Amino acid sequence: MAAEIENLKAMGVKIVNNVIVGKSITIDELFEEGYEAVFIGSGAGLPQFLHIPGENLMGVYSANELLTRTNLMKAYREDYDTPIKKFNKVAVVGAGNVAMDAARVAKRLGASEVHVVYRRGKNEMPARQEEVEHAEAEGIEFNMLNNPCAILGDESGHVIGLQCVRQELGAPDERGRRSPVPVEGSTWTLECDTVIIAIGTSPNPLIRSTTPGLTTTRKGGIDADDMAHTEKVAVFAGGDAVTGSATVIMAMGAGKNAAYWIDEYIRRVNGEPKAEE
Template sequence: MYGIPEFRLPKTIVQQEIEGLKEMGVEIECNTVIGRSQTVDELFEEGYEAVFIGSGAGLPNFMNLSGENLKGVYSANEFLTRCNLMKAYQKGGDTPLQRAKRAVIVGGGNVAMDAARCAKRLGVGHVYIVYRRSMEELPARKEEVEHAMEEGIEFLLLRNPIRVLGNEEGWIRGVECVEMELGEPDESGRCRPVEKNGSNFVLEADCMIMAIGTSPNPLIRSTTEGLETNRKGCLVCDEQGRTTREGVFAGGDAVSGAATVILAMGAGKTAAKAIDEYIKNKQ
């Protein structure tokens, strides 16, 4: 609901799914943050016999560039939440969103395409996608790229931002970038982008949106004893979704890192079966 825009996934479809769950007897507690309002241990104390963690990977990554904290620089999550969930596009929406003239979106995934197309719809005059590899490695779905191009988004491939430039009032005024070339494959198997010396150039911009991936939020793992995570902060599970803590199961982006809806749904179903078996065996 917060991220994928209405023009790609209408909220009514998501709402139908939610209503279906409610009809099956699922109770939904809104405004409850596990690890703050209540801990996993407190859920067990209340009498729950198993807990499933499907908390996603909503913590945005940044590049730690100089000037990244200037006004007008957003994570894609913040930008999309303000736009989609808090309806910044309409008068009287719950949050303001600055009307920019030129926006630079950094990244090449579906989230970058969504941020670019939302920026365009919000009336941004010129929208650039800056991606450090070539079109061949760009991870967004092909249709999303085609749609973005049709809508006039300009793709600056083999380019990488190195510094955000600001004005005296602390607002972004441009992004210094460098050209890149592809070198040897890295551990992911994709060609490593290498900076071309002396290729620096400045893109004038009054908005920058970082869409370079997200990680799982550390809140639940840091407030729950015995939950092992890997070096990326993802929960460690077996194939049935059992974590390293008895009675605690997990799945989706919190385990795999940012992935897809279908994989998260599959993981939920697998874990549901394992939870059912776990509770029956306990009894």
């Protein structure tokens, strides 16, 4: 990774740190500074929440916060500035690959019990089979067919439980997945001191809300065509910012594709010949 960054610098790429596009500077201001094209690759890092009571209690994390603090900020080390509090019993809401990552990290951080809570059944889990098997091998427990309806706290504002309603599977939805249907009178509480929400992320609205002329998809991604062109002249986009949360390999492909079309665009507006294939 460090070597790749050095390679880019050696090719003449200037890396400007600590800039939030949309706050420190806008895309239109970048054009005023003389940039001829802009590529947006800002990802889909905005965590989604359940919007249930108790999500502001102490001991509730998004999976992104937990994993960022653990993996990038060394929060597992007690001598660090922002250590993560000790877990004992953890509920992870969601059943995708990120939920499996979060559950296993919580276990490795010392939790005695980690429960994955998911409103559908095991067959409907979005996580890859091997991710589920690895989680099971590490002792993660699975509470399928349970929909969280509230996070409970004590008088000092710390999590003490996750209230859930049991579900059964009903008719398939438009994507063919059977929909969860609440079982009447089945509310129960999973005792826990930590709740990790891992129900997906979406593109942050900051750039699109500060860039007139950009349009967005129904899911909040930036509209871009196969040549990475957005609706705004000279602005290109790719990766999770366009597709929503996907994979590294897709984002790398999108970056490569966009680089080709940005080069083509700059040559065209400057009347230069096309690059050799």
